[in-house]
Structure formats: structure tokens, C-alpha cells
Amino acid sequence: xxxxxxxxxxxxxxxxxxxxxxxxxxxxxxxxxxxxxxxxxxxxxxxxxxxxxxxxxxxxxxxxxxxxxxxxxxxxxxxxxxxxxxxxxxxxxxxxxxxxxxxxxxxxxxxxxxxxxxxxxxxxxxxxxxxxxxxxxxxxxxxxxxxxxxxxxxxxxxxxxxxxxxxxxxxxxxxxxxxxxxxxxxxxxxxxxxxxxxx
Amino acid sequence: xxxxxxxxxxxxxxxxxxxxxxxxxxxxxxxxxxxxxxxxxxxxxxxxxxxxxxxxxxxxxxxxxxxxxxxxxxxxxxxxxxxxxxxxxxxxxxxxxxxxxxxxxxxxxxxxxxxxxxxxxxxxxxxxxxxxxxxxxxxxxxxxxxxxxxxxxxxxxxxxxxxxxxxxxxxxxxxxxxxxxxxxxxxxxxxxxxxxxxxxxxxxxxxxxxxxxxxxxxxxxxxxxxxxxxxxxxxxxxxxxxxxxxxxxxxxxxxxxxxxxxxxxxxxxxxxxxxxxxxxxxxxxxxxxxxxxxxxxxxxxxxxxxxxxxxxxxxxxxxxxxxxxxxxxxxxxxxxxxxxxxxxxxxxxxxxxxxxxxxxxxxxxxxxxxxxxxxxxxxxxxxxxxxxxxxxxxxxxxxxxxxxxxxxxxxxxxxxxxxxxxxxxxxxxxxxxxxxxxxxxxxxxxxxxxxxxxxxxxxxxxxxxxxxxxxxxxxxxxxxxxxxxxxxxxxxxxxxxxxxxxxxxxxxxxxxxxxxxxxxxxxxxxxxxxxxxxxxxxxxxxxxxxxxxxxxxxxxxxxxxxxxxxxxxxxxxxxxxxxxxxxxxxxxxxxxxxxxxxxxxxxxxxxxxxxxxxxxxx
Numbered sequence: 169x170x171x172x173x174x175x176x177x178x179x180x181x182x183x184x185x186x187x188x189x190x191x192x193x194x195x196x197x198x199x200x201x202x203x204x205x206x207x208x209x210x211x212x213x214x215x216x217x218x219x220x221x222x223x224x225x226x227x228x229x230x231x232x233x234x235x236x237x238x239x240x241x242x243x244x245x246x247x248x249x250x251x252x253x254x255x256x257x258x259x260x261x262x263x264x265x266x267x268x269x270x271x272x273x274x275x276x277x278x279x280x281x282x283x284x285x286x287x288x289x290x291x292x293x294x295x296x297x298x299x300x301x302x303x304x305x306x307x308x309x310x311x312x313x314x315x316x317x318x319x320x321x322x323x324x325x326x327x328x329x330x331x332x333x334x335x336x337x338x339x340x341x342x343x344x345x346x347x348x349x350x351x352x353x354x355x356x357x358x359x360x361x362x363x364x365x366x367x
Numbered sequence: 368x369x370x371x372x373x374x375x376x377x378x379x380x381x382x383x384x385x386x387x388x389x390x391x392x393x394x395x396x397x398x399x400x401x402x403x404x405x406x407x408x409x410x411x412x413x414x415x416x417x418x419x420x421x422x423x424x425x426x427x428x429x430x431x432x433x434x435x436x437x438x439x440x441x442x443x444x445x446x447x448x449x450x451x452x453x454x455x456x457x458x459x460x461x462x463x464x465x466x467x468x469x470x471x472x473x474x475x476x477x478x479x480x481x482x483x484x485x486x487x488x489x490x491x492x493x494x495x496x497x498x499x500x501x502x503x504x505x506x507x508x509x510x511x512x513x514x515x516x517x518x519x520x521x522x523x524x525x526x527x528x529x530x531x532x533x534x535x536x537x538x539x540x541x542x543x544x545x546x547x548x549x550x551x552x553x554x555x556x557x558x559x560x561x562x563x564x565x566x567x568x569x570x571x572x573x574x575x576x577x578x579x580x581x582x583x584x585x586x587x588x589x590x591x592x593x594x595x596x597x598x599x600x601x602x603x604x605x606x607x608x609x610x611x612x613x614x615x616x617x618x619x620x621x622x623x624x625x626x627x628x629x630x631x632x633x634x635x636x637x638x639x640x641x642x643x644x645x646x647x648x649x650x651x652x653x654x655x656x657x658x659x660x661x662x663x664x665x666x667x668x669x670x671x672x673x674x675x676x677x678x679x680x681x682x683x684x685x686x687x688x689x690x691x692x693x694x695x696x697x698x699x700x701x702x703x704x705x706x707x708x709x710x711x712x713x714x715x716x717x718x719x720x721x722x723x724x725x726x727x728x729x730x731x732x733x734x735x736x737x738x739x740x741x742x743x744x745x746x747x748x749x750x751x752x753x754x755x756x757x758x759x760x761x762x763x764x765x766x767x768x769x770x771x772x773x774x775x776x777x778x779x780x781x782x783x784x785x786x787x788x789x790x791x792x793x794x795x796x797x798x799x800x801x802x803x804x805x806x807x808x809x810x811x812x813x814x815x816x817x818x819x820x821x822x823x824x825x826x827x828x829x830x831x832x833x834x835x836x837x838x839x840x841x842x843x844x845x846x847x848x849x850x851x852x853x854x855x856x857x858x859x860x861x862x863x864x865x866x867x868x869x870x871x872x873x874x875x876x877x878x879x880x881x882x883x884x885x886x887x888x889x890x891x892x893x894x895x896x897x898x899x900x901x902x903x904x905x906x907x908x909x910x911x912x913x914x915x916x917x918x919x920x921x922x923x924x925x926x927x928x929x930x931x932x933x934x935x936x937x938x939x940x941x942x943x944x945x946x947x948x949x950x951x952x953x954x955x956x957x958x959x960x961x962x963x964x965x966x967x968x969x970x971x972x973x974x975x976x977x978x979x980x981x982x983x984x985x
Contacts, residue, residue: 319712319715322715322719326715329726330703330726332726333726333729333730334632334729334730334733335632336699338632339696339733339736340696340700342736343696343697343739346689346736346739346740346743347690347692350686350690352686352870353607353684353685354759354857354859354870354871355755355756355759
């Protein structure tokens, strides 16, 4: 199933990655495991940011999860942890979007030093919920699925139109019967020309 | 509504427009609101030159001629009728029951006013009520791009039995009208007494037409006039082309075919949907009058060259039509069942664009499948096949000098008189006349079974030349050999010869036309053609040069330079022609070697039933 598990924004400092904001959706995990999974995810995200060069995108497979990370040139980084089915392109588009949004709302000066509670950015949970369905994130994907659906509707409509009027099967039967009945009209070919003699 | 009329070099749409303009002129000359009253025979021909819009634009309603008082609110009533005395009586009755204060009556005679009719009106003392009494000079009605018809069913009967040559005179006027529209016809060939009379009239009338002689040669290169009386066998034989069979079984009137609507699935679907809807709303089905399955609910089909599929099928032998239809249906089936899941969007787009066309093809093919199915049913009747076999034996001159046992049988069984007489006349035509004992035998048997009145009918047939005693020449037998009227190796599908129209018999008239196309023309047939009754004639209409009216010599130079262009030949059948003859001529035109285009003119398109009925009737 397509799921996003966590979204985080980091600041990649000189020595370590600083967690600026994070959110997660752990409903698919059993209740008592959630705490552990959360910690693990945060740890994985931090590690991966520290290991990623600036101005680089990466997608790393980790057991059953995919970690998508994007570290910007200004050292602002976003990490999205999802399952394997979540489309990679959508994940990165989403990260880019979140970082742009973050940049707009939170002053750059706060990034290196502030703690999590000081960052005025609350949009992450909303993003997470919305983009559980990758189609929402990616207009391209949405269009593709809309297109597929339209195509099916179109095909059904065409079938309905074609059914109108005379039943095709009846027409085929009638015409086959017609062509099979063909007998030459000229019957008396065998008859000898017993033509009239001149009196 | 008439684009199909203009596809050939002689653009018959001009004829239609000219006729329409004439009517409009006459109508516009009448002030006030008008209603047009027509008798049934005129409704079809009116539809050949006008469209309904013409009348709705002018708020003119079209009403059928019945003697009762009708609710007409218009100030003027215009009758459009042929000049027949019987119709005048109907008109008088109509006038009397629909007279009201301030109302004016007018008559437009088609094609010519008649003193006889006007006298009749005077006798009945209604002349005072009439304002305008005018003519609509509609002689030839355009039926298709290559066919014009006078729509005079009884032309042959009137001339040969009643000695009334009005139809011939009208034909001549019509020919001059055509030349006025399409130009002078330089070369004329003809055969037969009635044909000669038409030409004599036409020539006389043309002398007054300066325009004919001053201009260049017109669109028509040749005129061939053929008297029905030179070939009485063909109209009596059963036609085997698609159009011919439809006409013989169901009757095509002015390009329209009416069939009981229940044969057509769209009607049934509409009916069942309506029934379902009515049931759903709890209403009474009887309350929907338009969906009652009465016999008189008929579907009207237009049959002319504007319908593409019909144009392909109409002239072919029915056996070829069977195969063609099956092929077309398969083709449509393939297109419809194309696996749509596999198709990409661009392919789907192309398909959707072609969808209306495909649906139309499906509808039209379905209609013709139904019609062909109906004809197929009729063809499988024993009586039809027995009659056909008897016809064919006559046509190959088998046992022709003896009374036919088959006909004797039919008479003994009191079969339909019209058909019995048809077969007798067919035998007579093939034998070129009966020996006295044969003729007497038939007359005796017929009188025994059908009563003495049948002798009157026989007398008409004799006057018409359909029944006669044998004279010296065996014209048909000789011509059958020399002109190959019957062929042994007949081919019905993809034929190479015109004989496919009757399966193995080529209409004599069509063979004559075929020969006229050869370099020597009818010269090569000199001796044989004289076997046929009536004069053989040839004539020229040359261009006048200068004020003194000197004629240009012989063949004008412009004619020889046009040898490479297709000749346009106007073939006029005086007395009627069949769809099979038209199909044969179209076949000749379709053959590249002949380099010819035909325009066919006739007094009426006939079939074996209508021809015989007109001659049998009094």
C-alpha cells in the first residue's frame, strides 16, 4: 500500500544535522511499537542527511522503507520516509515543495540554531495527510489517472453508441442467409435451343 | 435537397431549378395567402422539383384533393393538376364545398392547359370562381442525375389504343425545352412510328427557337429516340436487378419506397421503448397513437444516387447484391468489434471522428439488408420461379409456336389474369406473332375461365401490338442470333455484358443503343433493324450561320475535335422504359471503351405490372 510514514525538515550543519520540524503517521504500526519506530525514523533521517552532500537528491532503501532525501544548496534538507510503492518522483516533488514553503515561512536565520519548538512551521502534518495519496501531490500522476478513467468512460460510451439501431448480430445473420441463398436465375441453360424453324 | 442531380455533364439540377422557378413565379403572382391542393398523382412529381421549405417559407400549406369541405383558412386556393377531365370533376366538387366569401380559386395545369378541361369547368358553372388559369410547363421531371421522366404512365396506351397523340406532342415540347437548357443536339437517330412522330413535332417546334441554331453545339451530342413498340418483350420480362425487383414487388414512385414499418428494427426498438415507458408511467399504450402497429404505418425510404450504398447496389443483378451486402455487413462488423481495449488515445480519437459515418453506414446497410431480405422471401415462392422458367423458355424460343402447357395450367387454375396475359404477350413477342390456331386457343381458354369481358381486354392488347398474328418475318428470332439477345454463358456476378439484367437476356433496346455506339452505328444493322416495326430515321440539327440562315455543312468541325471527350447521348424511350434497361445503359456507360455518358428520358419508368395494367385498362 502506498504510504508515507514521516516527513522531516533538517538543517545540515557543519558537524551534525539539526532537526527543525518533523511529523509522522504511524497508524499502520501496532500501538506499542510506535514509539520505537518514531525514534528509528528520526535517527535514520538525521543520518541520511548527514551523509548526503548539499544540492543532492537521494533515495535510499532501508528494509521495508524508502527514504527520500533532498539537501538543498543552502543546507536546508527534507526527508520523506515512505514504503516502496510510493512513487519516487512524487516524493521528491513533495520535499521540494515543503522546503520552499518552509523557506517562505521561517526566516533563514533561525535554521542553524533554533530548537524544534521554536520553529513556527505547522504545515507538516497537513502535508503528510494530503500526500498519502500520491495522486494529490503529483499533477502529472493525477492527470494520468484521470486520463485513464476518461478513456474507460469513452470506451463505454462508444460501445453504447455502437449498440444503437439495428442489432449487429441480427444484421450479420440476415446477410449471411442472403448470400447463402444465391441461386443463378438462369435456369434453362440446359435446355437445347429447340428454336423455331422457318416455315 | 437535390445535389445528386448535378453529378454529370448534363446538370439536371438546372432542370429542377427552372421548374421550381416557374412555380414560384406563378405563386408569387397571386396576392394574399394561398393553399395548394394536389391530387395524389401530382404529389410525387412535385417533390421531384421542390422542397418543403419552399412552401413553409411562404406559409403555403399542401392539401390533398378530396371532395369534402376542409378547414382552409387561406384566401386563395391553387390547384396543381394534370389536364384530365376526371380530375376536373373532383376539382369542381372541391370548389363547391370550399367556397367562401372573398376566396379565389386558381388552376395551374401541368404541363399544359386543355380546352377540354376548361370547357368542363364552364359546363359545371364554376368558371366564375376562378382567377388565374395558367400552365406549369413541366414536361420532364429529373429523377436522378441521368434520368428524366414525364411521369405519364399511360402514354403508350393513349397513343396505341386510343389514338391520342398528346403524349407525343408533350414529349416533343419537352425535348425542345431540354435543348433550350442544354443546347442544340446535333445528331438524331430514331426507330419506330411513335419516335418518328415525336421527332417530327420537335423539329417543327425547334424551327421557331432561334437560340437553338445560333449557339454552339450544346452539352448533348446525340439523341436516340426509341419507340416502345419496337421491343415489347423487355417490359414484360421479369427484371433481375436490385432496383428492378424492388419496383416489381413493392413499387418505387418518384424515388420513394414505402414499406410497412414493422420490418425495420429502429421502429421496433422505438415501439418497445415507448411501450416500456408507457408501462413505467402506468399509462395506457393505446394512448400513444403514433406507435400503433397498424398496417398503414409505413416507412418511406428515398432511393436515388445520393444514397451511396443504393447507388452501388441498384444496377446489379440481385445475386451480386446478396454477396455485396454480406461483405459490407462483415466489414461493418469488423470495424465495430475492433478491440477497443487495445486502442490508444489517438486511435480512439480517429475512431470517434469516424463514428457518425460508421453509424450511418450501419443504418443504411441495415435498411438494405431488410429490403433484400424481403425480396429474397418473394423470390423463393414457387410461383415466381415457375413463371421465370416459363419466361426464359420463351425468350430462347423453345416451343414457341405451340400453346404453352404452363400457361394453359395457369388459366385452368384461374390465376391472376394480369400475369397470365403477361406470359401470353411475352410468348407472342418472342414468336413475333402467333399462328392463328394458337391465338384462338388462348382467346378461347381465357374467355372460358375469365368470362367474355376478357375479350375486351384482349382487344386492347391487340390494338397495343402486344397480341398479334404472325407475319412474314421472325424478327425476334433473327435478332436474337444477330444481336446476341440471349447469351449462353451468362454471368450474374461481375458481368461483362448487359445481359445480366435479365440474367441471360439483353434488352433489345439496349443492344440497339450499344450498336449505335460503334463506329458504323446502325449502318451495320441495316437489314436486321428493318425487321423491327416502324421507320428508322436519322437527322441533323446544324448551326445556322449568318443572317440569311445558311446551314453549316454536315458535321461541324467542333464535333470531330471532341472525339476524345465522352459523348453524351440522350436516349428517349417513347412509351416507357424499365429499370433494367436503365441499368443496362448505365453498364454501357461504365465501360471505358465506350467513352459515353447517357442521359435517359422516358415517358415513365415502367415494370411488367404497370405496363400491362395500363394497356389492359380502358
